[in-house]
Structure formats: C-alpha cells, structure tokens
Amino acid sequence: MEVLQEQSREWLRGLRERDEEWIARLHALLLRAARFEVARRRPTLSHLRGNELEEIALEAADDALMSVLARLDSFRGESRFTTWAYKFALLEAAVKLRKRAWQGREVPLEPESWSLFASEELSPEAELEQSELLQALQAGISEALTPHQRRVLVALALNGIPIDVLADRLGTTRGALYKTLHDARRKLRQHLSEEGVSIDAA
C-alpha cells in the first residue's frame, strides 16, 4: 500500500511541475487505455478503418491528458493514480466512439418501438393484464411528464440513443440529462402506482 501511495505521489510531483518526461509517461498511459477501449468496441465499429480508430484513440488520449492535468487537485490518493487517470481516457474514447457511431444518423425523439412491449404466447388473462400496463405506461408518458422529460425518456429508454449522443444533440450535459431521465422515471412510477397498475404484470 505504502509503495503504491509513493508511486502516486511521484506522479503528482512530476505532473504538478509539468515535467515533460512525466507528461509523456502520462500520455502513453492514457493512450494505452484509449486503445484498450477502441479494441473492446471494435466488433461494433466495422464501418471504421484501422487508421480512423487509431486517430480516435489519439484524440481521446490528448483530451484525457488535458482533463487529468486540470483535475490533479481532485485526486485524493484513495485509489492508485493510474486507475484514476485511466477512467478519463476510457470515458473520452467511449464518448467519441458512441458519437462516431451515430454521426449523420437521425436521433429519434418520438416513440418508435412500442412493439417492444408486444408479447406472444400469453394466456388471455396475461394479455389483458399486459395491455392494461401498456396503456397505463403510454398514458403516463403523455400525461405525467413534461415535454422535455418525455423526449429524454423516449430517446434514452425506448429508442436506445446513447446518453452522450443525446446530450450533444440537445446541447446539454450527460449529468443533466440523467437527472431528467431519473425524474421522468420517478414520475412514471408514481403515475402507475396512482392508477393502481402493478408493474409485476410484466
């Protein structure tokens, strides 16, 4: 433990002094993490060429380097410095790859997948119960939510738009969008409970 803390302290000392060698070491560490993320997602990125993926990893490492240097004072030594730094590179790479996957694609904000809820092979009783649940959900979404909550819930939870992509299109942040999603879900649960609909009907 003591050795790990000493390693973290060395990182902090070198980076606070903006020592070129430490900054180069940090960049190499962040690039390794960004490439790791790109490699993990590669099977879903068949439309991107190898050099495009490497460019994304490099950009992610560059941006993560800026984030880490700007936030050095928020590192409190409660984890290893390397673990703490890695998360910035993984986030930058993941966000860039999600955005790239949705580049040029329309982001649907209206329900397009109510059919998700259509089940086959149900008994008539179960089908009735389920159709009541479905009606209550649709009514809750159109009546209990504000227009913004409705758009966010539908886009994220029904249409499967990645949260970073939606934040980008709506000019907001991921944290703010998640708060909206959370509030919308709470209101929808409350609506179902007031209507006496059990979600166990699923």
Place this chain on the structure above:
Amino acid sequence: MTRPDLKQALGRLLGPAEPEIGCDECFEQLDRYVELELAGGDTDAAFPGFRAHLTACPACREEHESLRALVGGEQVL
C-alpha cells in the same frame, strides 16, 4: 417476444426501484469502486446507489466494465 423481454423493456423505462446515484457521482467514484471490487470488498456498503446506477445507465455500465477489465487485466500480469 417473451416475458423476459418485456421485463427488460420495463426496466429501461422505469429504472431501478432503489435509490441510485447520478452519472457525475458515478464517474467520480468509479476508480475507487473498481479497486475495492477487484479486492473483493463490500462495494454496496462503501458506495450506496452505485450498483443501482450501473443497472440503469448503459453508458456508465460500459465504462465500469472497461475500467474493471483494464485494471483487472494488469493485476493478472
């Protein structure tokens, strides 16, 4: 379409019933959570609402899986 699919779709719409943290807190705690998790510690006690958030937020779930895989892989080497 079977009932497990409906349950999943409902889960995405309604989120977890228990309290959860938000994306910003999740990112802030992520490194400490992963290290405790890899050490076999009690993450639910140390980070209330973290696991509920991972079930409800696909983006944070992916980033958690990546950090755990990256750091866990290094520990094995």
